Amino acid sequence: MKSEESCTGKGSYDTASWWHWEKNAIRCDLCARSCLISSGKTGFCENRRYHPEKGLESLVYGKPLAWGVDPVEKKPLYHYFPGFSVLSLGTRGCTMECPYCQNHSLVYAQLSSRSFRKYAPEEVVAAGVERGLSLLAFTYNEPTVWYEFVRDCLFLWKERKGHGILVTNGQMREGPLRQLTPLLGACNVDIKSFNEKHYENLLGGSLPQTRRFIEILVEQDIHVEITWLVVPGINTEDNLFRSCIRWIASLSPFIPLHITRAFPAYHWQGELPSLELLNRLREEAREDLSYVYLGNTGIPESTSCHKCGNDIVIRSCYNALDIEVSKEGKCNFCGTPSHIVTGNPSQERT
Ligand code: SF4
Numbered sequence: 001m002k003s004e005e006s007c008t009g010k011g012s013y014d015t016a017s018w019w020h021w022e023k024n025a026i027r028c029d030l031c032a033r034s035c036l037i038s039s040g041k042t043g044f045c046e047n048r049r050y051h052p053e054k055g056l057e058s059l060v061y062g063k064p065l066a067w068g069v070d071p072v073e074k075k076p077l078y079h080y081f082p083g084f085s086v087l088s089l090g091t092r093g094c095t096m097e098c099p100y101c102q103n104h105s106l107v108y109a110q111l112s113s114r115s116f117r118k119y120a121p122e123e124v125v126a127a128g129v130e131r132g133l134s135l136l137a138f139t140y141n142e143p144t145v146w147y148e149f150v151r152d153c154l155f156l157w158k159e160r161k162g163h164g165i166l167v168t169n170g171q172m173r174e175g176p177l178r179q180l181t182p183l184l185g186a187c188n189v190d191i192k193s194f195n196e197k198h199y200e201n202l203l204g205g206s207l208p209q210t211r212r213f214i215e216i217l218v219e220q221d222i223h224v225e226i227t228w229l230v231v232p233g234i235n236t237e238d239n240l241f242r243s244c245i246r247w248i249a250s251l252s253p254f255i256p257l258h259i260t261r262a263f264p265a266y267h268w269q270g271e272l273p274s275l276e277l278l279n280r281l282r283e284e285a286r287e288d289l290s291y292v293y294l295g296n297t298g299i300p301e302s303t304s305c306h307k308c309g310n311d312i313v314i315r316s317c318y319n320a321l322d323i324e325v326s327k328e329g330k331c332n333f334c335g336t337p338s339h340i341v342t343g344n345p346s347q348e349r350t
Pocket residue numbers: 028029030031032033034035042043044045046047048094095144145
């Protein structure tokens with residue numbers, strides 16, 4: 001049996017989708033890990049359990065552990081409705097195991113150690129509507145691990161003409177991703193290295209899966225920005241970074257790239273990446289990409305028109321102070337496309 005529910009928005013409480021039987025076990029088909037789960041056990045993310053009567057169940061459906069209203073720039077998305085706020089939700093769990101996890105206290109929270117209040121997708125949507133928001137993001141932890149809740153919220157959100165956002169490691173497999181793409185407006189995807197062995201051996205993930213994820217977003221015309229979290233000793237080899245930049249540019253030289261400083265966290269207690277290193281990576285990236293930003297430096301980043309060089313978005317920290325982009329997304333100074341989705345999101349349709 002394989003469950004591939006359509007986007008009904010009705011919410012299949014607790015019943016997981018994207019799995020099939022393999023003899024007496026369940027194979028989860030949601031992410032690149034493809035966990036084989038025996039009765040009573042959970043998969044790697046610890047959010048999906050083989051229930052003897054129900055099949056695969058989601059243990060986190062309707063259970064956000066983190067809520068917030070953030071500037072969309074904080075996701076980071078610098079080219080998607082700059083200056084607007086986004087209702088942001090996350091829960092526990094991840095599909096990868098990065099030793100430098102920047103959100104480890106949330107990601108590795110035990111289900112039993114937190115008292116969860118269970119929410120229906122309708123309540124999430126109502127919370128956003130009450131606050132007058134048009135953007136809804138699944139962020140803070142990996143959205144894949146509560147896929148069914150994310151899907152049901154995004155479905156209802158889109159019915160209200162809202163725009164859905166994922167901040168993700170891109171490990172979701174192609175089938176489930178294609179089911180979500182009609183509900184998505186934008187994604188920020190982490191590329192953690194450009195070495196398949198690093199992904200497999202150090203981070204517990206699959207580089208080809210993340211690449212495929214980004215390719216599908218580009219094919220489907222979903223706004224995409226990419227984050228490269230700089231972790232010295234793990235992903236600072238020049239050749240890796242250059243290969244990654246060339247690959248991104250082959251998809252589009254206008255995909256924004258965020259080169260972000262990792263803080264020592266979890267099992268990684270190395271040195272904070274220097275500003276000199278970040279600036280060097282930025283200069284390299286700028287040889288092939290038009291929009292390259294540094295993150296976690298405390299220094300505001302503006303966006304310049306790639307044609308005339310004028311500042312078209314001036315930011316202070318995560319706030320967009322001045323936006324010189326037309327409703328059609330063109331530079332106000334020279335009329336060149338800015339590759340910024342702008343306007344009022346409540347008046348736009350995804
Ligand atoms: S979503 Fe969770 S259970 Fe499913 S394959 Fe990925 S890590 Fe395993």
